[in-house]
Amino acid sequence: MIQLFNVSKSFGGEAAAVKDLTLQIPKGDFVYVTGASGAGKTTFLRMLYLAEKPTRGQILINNQNITRFRSHQIPYLRRKIGVVFQDFKLLQSRTVFENVAFALEAQGKKRYEVSKKVYQALKEVGLEHRMQRKPLELSGGEQQRIAIARALVVDPLILLADEPSGNLDQDVTQDIMELFKTANARGTTVLLATHDHSLNRRFPRRVITLDKGQLVADQQPHQS
């Protein structure tokens, strides 16, 4: 369960990127976060894994007030959250296997456990035959699937995706959405920031709309 109470975030003297946001996202929900560029989608997601701290308000994840977390507690929060970006954020000098293993190694998992889980995660995204390749040798869609495997390999409670299909064509986007749906079906809460309304038409889910940092609409699938 994710709960936000009057959350605001401003950078320096500029207008608030997120303003007075209050909402609840139950465990296992699938939510689109939409809005124009600069509406505050990315800032909203970044606050959930504490890449940004809110200027005001409280954020609770599983009843823990993460806004009060000290910096040494943040890594443990992030181990429960998988994040996927538009630009993938893969290590180009590492192989596909090493990129996914990285997330487990960072959590101090044992070697044999890492190998097993990485293979499993890559199989799920259909890339087990590309394990020893470097990311740049693969297509954009495949790179995004590596990033998703890295996010899911740790069995996260929450999956945050910031414009994950921004650089991808329709077919690849479809594949990626299937992966998110599978993860969601297993109980992972999914928050997907996008300005692509066609996604919601093809996979109708709850939609939160932001405008200039404020929540302007919160629609359930049957309403859209």
Place this chain on the structure above:
Amino acid sequence: MLDNVRYFIRRALRNMRQWPLLCTAAILTMAVALATVATFFLVVVNIEQLAQSWTKEIQVIAYLETALPQRDIAETVKKLKLIPEVATVDYVSQEDALQRFRQRLGEDASLLEGISRDLLPASFELGLRPEFRHQQGVEKVVRQLESSIDIEDMRYGQSWLERFNAFVDMLRFVGMVLGGFLLFAALFIVSNTIKLTLYARRDELEIMALVGATMRFIKVPFLLEGAIQGVLGGLLSLVFLSIVFKLVIERSLQSFWLTPTDFQLLFLTSSQQLALVAGGMLLGLLGSLTSLRKFVRI
């Protein structure tokens, strides 16, 4: 715990393999920085050693008011030898002094004919132990001499000693200032090189923080990498210095000395060599630590 240590070492070595150019740049920078500091240290140490070799000439000559009777000489020599700073005591009788003077005049020695043999005073020539061959040591000897025998005059190269002291003091001061400056410059250059190597890998640092790596987990392999690079840089500078010292400097100096000399160039002692390598390790560690602070944010 052991698993972690093994993992950190493995990752540090893997990082170095994956970024060979950055790693080589860091090692070479540290090697050059350390070799510069060590060369400067060797120059200062050798100049000081050369200066110390000049102090062998330091002696105190006490001219006596009246020549001592033969029977008192041995006893006085014995008494003077009890002065802790004194190593050798020679009695120069009036005849000896005249003889020396005659020798020094060479062909003009005939000028001394008919001159009484008690023209020149008898004297004691006191050589000092090596550790007391400085102004304070000489002054101590002079004070003790004045209180123990009747002296007409004393010579101990006062003005030379003062200039020599000023020279050694200046050498040490300049050595410390320049050495400190060099060390600071080395730290600055090394830290900036490491910063550049980390800048090239900032994605890795960012992703590590993103997937929930703790601060310790992110930093330790980089610190280890810095330390390993520092040790390698230290060893490389040592090899470079040894080669230059043995093959170039020592050989060229041998042909430089026109007369045989007992002056031996000093190289780093084994503990100083160890300190150089340990210094490299410290330099690598400090460089990484200061740079990491800039790049790792959770």
